[in-house]
Amino acid sequence: MSTQYLRPSSLRHRETHYCPGCGHGILHRIVSEVIDELDIRRTTAAVAPVGCAVVAYNYWNFDCSEAAHGRALAVATGIKRVSPDLCVFTYQGDGDLASIGLAETVHAANRGERLTCIFVNNACYGMTGGQMAPTSLIGQKTATTPCGRTPDTGEGWPLKISDLLAQLPGVCFVARCALSSPKEIQDTARQIKTAFQHQLDKRGFSLVEVLSPCPTIWQKNPVEAMAWIDTEMKKVFPPGILKTP
Amino acid sequence: MAKIKINTDQCKGCRLCIHFCPVHHLRISEEMNNKGVLYACTDPHTRCIGCGYCYLVCPESCIEVHLLEPSETKKTHT
Numbered sequence: 001m002s003t004q005y006l007r008p009s010s011l012r013h014r015e016t017h018y019c020p021g022c023g024h025g026i027l028h029r030i031v032s033e034v035i036d037e038l039d040i041r042r043t044t045a046a047v048a049p050v051g052c053a054v055v056a057y058n059y060w061n062f063d064c065s066e067a068a069h070g071r072a073l074a075v076a077t078g079i080k081r082v083s084p085d086l087c088v089f090t091y092q093g094d095g096d097l098a099s100i101g102l103a104e105t106v107h108a109a110n111r112g113e114r115l116t117c118i119f120v121n122n123a124c125y126g127m128t129g130g131q132m133a134p135t136s137l138i139g140q141k142t143a144t145t146p147c148g149r150t151p152d153t154g155e156g157w158p159l160k161i162s163d164l165l166a167q168l169p170g171v172c173f174v175a176r177c178a179l180s181s182p183k184e185i186q187d188t189a190r191q192i193k194t195a196f197q198h199q200l201d202k203r204g205f206s207l208v209e210v211l212s213p214c215p216t217i218w219q220k221n222p223v224e225a226m227a228w229i230d231t232e233m234k235k236v237f238p239p240g241i242l243k244t245p
Numbered sequence: 246m247a248k249i250k251i252n253t254d255q256c257k258g259c260r261l262c263i264h265f266c267p268v269h270h271l272r273i274s275e276e277m278n279n280k281g282v283l284y285a286c287t288d289p290h291t292r293c294i295g296c297g298y299c300y301l302v303c304p305e306s307c308i309e310v311h312l313l314e315p316s317e318t319k320k321t322h323t
């Protein structure tokens with residue numbers, strides 16, 4: 001019997017604390033698989049965010065650190081500068097990366113740090129109960145926008161942080177993908193592998209934004225949540241390669 | 246032909262694998278697992294084609310897909 005699809009060895013045999021149908025679980029598996037494929041498990045260091053993925057280090061079978069809310073790229077900068085041969089990446093939600101950590105994000109990218117950032121866009125703050133995130137869609141009902149996000153009343157527009165970061169000269173690779181179907185999940189794995197490869201080739205800062213389902217906060221079942229990515233999120237955040245060397 | 250193995254006690258019953266299986270080889274169980282969840286299980290009336298979609302979408306990574314050698318395929322159908 002030959003095995004075709006098997007749990008990657010960079011992913012520990014442990015049940016996750018995520019809600020049923022949550023994208024974090026799928027993305028943890030993708031990242032682990034890419035690290036196995038590149039054979040860099042012993043030379044990788046991850047920085048976990050504050051958010052639902054705060055204990056990502058419980059699931060990954062490689063070195064991980066935790067950072068204060070939003071500061072993952074600052075911590076990663078320190079790790080990379082001390083150990084330039086490590087493959088260092090951050091794994092951050094939209095609240096972590098694009099709200100509280102905006103300064104750390106923009107400056108790490110602008111310094112062209114040789115880091116990879118995996119940016120999980122689920123259009124809300126999951127962990128704290130579904131408040132509006134900078135990436136929430138116009139009209140999206142959240143705990144802090146009960147009538148739907150309205151730019152006219154001072155709630156702003158969905159922040160396309162990946163598009164902004166792609167403008168910076170220190171950034172070498174930016175891609176946006178989704179977890180809404182098996183095909184796109186495979187494509188996400190390909191983009192993450194490319195982003196890591198650019199870091200290993202010392203090309204600069206790389207970022208992969210991943211549109212990820214949060215069925216609990218979106219108040220949808222997991223299958224409907226996947227469909228919502230396709231019908232609503234992609235209109236605002238179209239997948240594709242935004243920058244490549 | 247292929248065969249899948251589900252770690253049913255780890256399954257959270259999200260049904261993504263059931264939704265995405267192109268040949269309807271997966272269904273929801275009638276009994277609960279030890280978490281109190283109706284879990285994904287295989288349907289003996291259909292055959293797995295080994296596409297791996299269930300593995301790819303499973304947030305708990307609790308599905309394995311094994312390709313069968315032609316000799317093993319025969320065995321499963323006698």
Ligand SMILES: Cc1ncc(C[n+]2csc(CCOP(=O)(O)OP(=O)(O)O)c2C)c(N)n1
Pocket residue numbers: 049050051052053069092093094095096097100120122124125126127128133
């Ligand atoms: C300094 C600080 N401020 C606020 C919080 C509360 N807090 C915890 S997680 C979170 C938002 C997380 O949202 P996101 O980054 O989108 O991740 P998700 O939970 O959606 O995966 C906030 C505001 C905190 N832990 N620390």
Ligand code: SF4
Pocket residue numbers: 017018019021022023024052122126127213214215216217
């Ligand atoms: S709240 Fe959302 S992001 Fe957090 S674990 Fe649940 S589904 Fe996942």
Ligand code: SF4
Pocket residue numbers: 247249265266267268269270271292293294295296297298299300310
């Ligand atoms: S491998 Fe493909 S055919 Fe087999 S159970 Fe999974 S989704 Fe269905």
Ligand code: SF4
Pocket residue numbers: 021251255256257258259260261262263284285299302303304305306307308
């Ligand atoms: S995708 Fe995984 S967790 Fe969800 S029902 Fe299928 S086996 Fe269970």
